[in-house]
Amino acid sequence: MIQAVHLPESAEAVAVHSARGGWIMGGGTVVMPLVNSGAATRSELVSLRRAGLAGIEVRDGVARIGAAAPLSSVEEHPELAFLRPALRTIASPTIRNLATVGGNLFVEQPYGDLAVCLLALDATCEIAGPAGRRDVPVAEVLASGIAEGEFVTAVVTALPEPGTWYYHKAMRRKLNSASIVTVASVTRTADGVVTSTRIALGGVAPRPVRAVSAERLLRDRPLSPEVLTEAGEAARADTAPFDDAYASAWYRARVLPVHLRRAFAGR
Amino acid sequence: MTYRLAPIDKSPFAAEREDDFTVIGSVVQRSDARGHVTGRTEFFEDVAPPGLLHLKMHRSARHHARIRGVDLTEALAVPGVVRILTHADIPNNLYTPLKLIGVEPDDEPILAVDKVRYLGEPICAVVAESEAAALEGAARVRVDYEDLPAVFDVEEALAEGAPLVNEYHGRNFFTYEGHHCRRIRFGDVEKAFGQADHVFEWRYESAPIEQAPTETTGCVVIPQADGRLRIHSDTQACFFTLDNTALILGVPFNKLRIVGGTVGGGFGGKVDVIVEPVACVAAMMTDRPVKFVYNRYEEMQVSSPRAAERIYIKDAVMNDGRIIGRKVTLYVDSGAYARHTPYGTTKAAAHMPGPYSIPNVWADCHCVFTNRTPSSAMRGFGVTIGDFALESQMDRVARALSMDPLQLRLLNAYRDGDLKAHRKVAEGTALVEVVQKAAEMVGHELPEAYRRMSSTTREGL
Amino acid sequence: MAKLRGRGYASVNYPTGMNLGGDPSQALIHSTTTGTFVITLSSVDLGQGIKTIAAQCAAETLGLPIENVLVDTADTDTGPHCMGTFASRGTHRVGNAVIMAAAEARGVMLEVAAEELEVDAADLETDGTGLIKLKGSDEKSIHITDLALAAHFKHGRTISGRGIFLKEPSTPVPETGEMDPDSCQAHACTAAFVEVDDETGVVEVLELYNVYEIGRALNPAMATQQVEGGAWMGLSHALFETTEPYYPRRDHGPRDFAEYLMPGPADIPVQHSLFLERPAGNGPYGAKGIGEMTANAPIPAIANAVFDACGVRLTAMPFTPERVLRGLDALRGNA
């Protein structure tokens, strides 16, 4: 049973409650269902709502997004328009009014499509905790989590150059549905061939993953349907798909190359 | 006022109708709409009596297991927990809801006694001052299980040596007047298979489906000054719930009063009598109002779904498309208990062989027990999955014969005066006309002879 | 890749009322002193609209405006027995019971009017506006409000009626299955148009054409609600729904509306619906039960349309992308 809900007004104050075992809560979309069903394992909640962590700043091609920023504020931010199509594939507008950027890093797959985007963007997480502050690549946070008592205060990412951002999410429904396969990528081409690429996948492993095998295969090659399909098949090596209520591991692996191709080549 | 209407085509059967009405057939605004759009419609959970207690269930974590022991110590220590009910507190713990129409045997405990037969089966009910305390209490009940082999497939359940699911039936099927299934025997199908130009046999299957009303199943029971209980419920059937509840409580029927009638969707899911009896026992024992309402997980996984079915259809078909024999073997997965499935299985049998006149019909419809959440009624009970199988079969037969699928249906459609497989003479039929009209809507050309067919005559066949 | 289009049909019938009968419902009706008729029931409204339908049946039978009818339902202390709202029985059973009760009340109403107007009751008619009048005369008439007041305070009469509908129970013959399993049958035919993504197995239903024969649409707007919502549920069953996605294995059962998939507002097809009416002799004003039937025909019609589109025969519900894709793979010889 919940004994206290703290509403600290600074990151420092959050750190104090977090160090005492308080459960960090962004929008509540993950924590509150557990509270409501009696499955919460901690007795104190620490809300980030008043901690001043909801700001979004974009300066010199770099975005700093507060961990407590609701997904809807990212969706509506004019300088983050490249992320808008991705955000509109996440849950529903009502949930996006609550769910936060920081929270999205920690939701279980097949949810967490913004985290997939941030992985493709090679974003950095600003983390605070009992031992002070540190900056960690989002890849590391996604792979290994953060230490007890720590919490993410912001994510920082360079904006992708025009024409280099790719996103595609396969879902069972057209709106408000979890990922079957999510593909996000920053890929540069010159003279028709790939000069650099980062591809992140969602829905196909317990955590968002980099499709390094596909990245390797795409380098110096054109983004043609054939090459992309080959890359998608190679990407299976980077995944560990699972069964859930939405799709089987077999299905996810089977359609991964199709959706990787579609992410770049459209239909 | 704006509203959308599906048009009514009054030309077919024009001679059989009268239209001299003032209110019937005209659009009248729903009497409940204003309440709905203002939020003033009162659903059962909008009742908030003072001193309300909350009931949450501790449920089986196993598919099939013997209960070696239940430890309530930790649960009772949770602040706010008032009482924990076990099977010993339920006056008539063993029941079956259709006993009201003569179905036997009683086969399901309100709260588990020495065994659980499906995942999520209720074991004990924690009553507390707050929902959070009831949840915490329910989480702290400790049950010591001895696992038993479980069976989940209907045909495996009927096979030799399968684990016995429900001792009260003694076999893994419901027995219909001494028979292992509900049967239809009409004509001689084996002879038809011998005479047929083609014999087609295929198999169909479905998985369980949830009614998924937006309002979950629940009730609020309020003890009254005169010693009676007032039950605010979202049951689909007030007296059915009242009568069953009184039998389980062992009290006179007039000790209970049900107030309901405004329900946030049912679709068959609120015909079971599950929440009211145990909430009533809790209210009687505490002499306080008690609320027992399913959470969404319980509604999705513990409340009875539409049964999974497996259906084999074997048809004897002539070159011209006449189906002269149909043999149907149907397995309905009742889950661990009967509930309404014996009824649904009979309804399925009566529905065979679909809306067609077939002179030789054989159907065996099995109500099978497995270690699955008990299934029960849902919109189209006993028919929906059968229609999937029957109408897929019709399409396959048509394709196998290279026939127009609508012409195949029109050729075999039942008409007024036909004797159905269950030996009732058909009347008021209209299959021919709905098929003709659908063809017209989508521009599917039918030959003149098929356009002239009618449900009222067999002319042209 | 290709989007493959196909069309499929299905035609069905559906029984009205509890399968073997024996499912009575009662209605009581009485007039207040000012001529409002209160129908008392214990029937449940799940959203299908029985409260409105009962009022329409009573108003029609009484020959009074719908505004003169109130429905009080689902309190077992005050309402007479109803078996319940299921088995497509509500409109049929309750409608018939209400008509019977209203007919009895109408009889009393006309008797009292006859006394008031000093004419023969057989010569009276109602005009649907609230007037009871001598047939063919515009002068000899009395309004229901005045009549109800007179009945109570002057004549000492209660304008009321009792109604019940019972189809006698039928017992199947165990050896043959001989039985009487319905009161009447409603009918439907669906044509489904689908598009199949041959690389992912995703099926999209583009259009549903539904023809429903429903006896009589007592309230055409509410009948439209029933059939369109029901066809949506059929589509949902066909493509999405199950509590056990790996049946007969029990794991990964959906726990909430996120995991329990149903088509959302962006996933719905264009629906074209048409009613036919063949009034049932035993139905209230000919109506048959339609609540359940509506979901049935779309399911096989969609399965048949998928076959038409891509040659995959779906024999297990629901028709998930995986099942379609496995079928496509098998056809391509790379299963």
Place this chain on the structure above:
Amino acid sequence: MPSQIVSLVVNGEPREFIARPGVTLLAVLREALGLTAAKRGCAQGSCGTCTVLVDDRPAPACLIAVETVADCSVRTLEGVAVGGNLDEVQSSFVDNFATQCGFCTAGMIMVAEALLDRDPDPSEEDVAEAISGNVCRCTGYRPIMIAILDAARRRRGESVEGIEGTAPARPAEEAVSR
């Protein structure tokens, strides 16, 4: 931490109540303030029946620990009809037969209110997206979408007369080419 006094501005009126730690906005509205229009359909944020507006944005009240929105403005369905007069969205839901069981209606209307406040002329796609977090099990959504689009027209002062049929039949080959 014991229960504490929390205040909200609900439908324009300041309200104070005692809240147990972690109690949801939904529970407060329904149990402490007697505002039962918002419904508990899942307590997980997956059904939308409890949707209310918090600082003018729609959100499921079951996911909000009430302390976290202290002093915020909350709007519920009870605050929509003024003096018993239905607003355009409500009257449009009635007229278009967009309600059946009524359990999703409060959430649907609150989403529609927020949508139309922000965008007086939404497209069908906008409406679908706006209500994509709200489950309706009865209607198949089409009547609700039509009601919201119709409400937008009413707010813009456009005519609402006339009866709309369902989509007319047309030759299938025109509708779907194979």
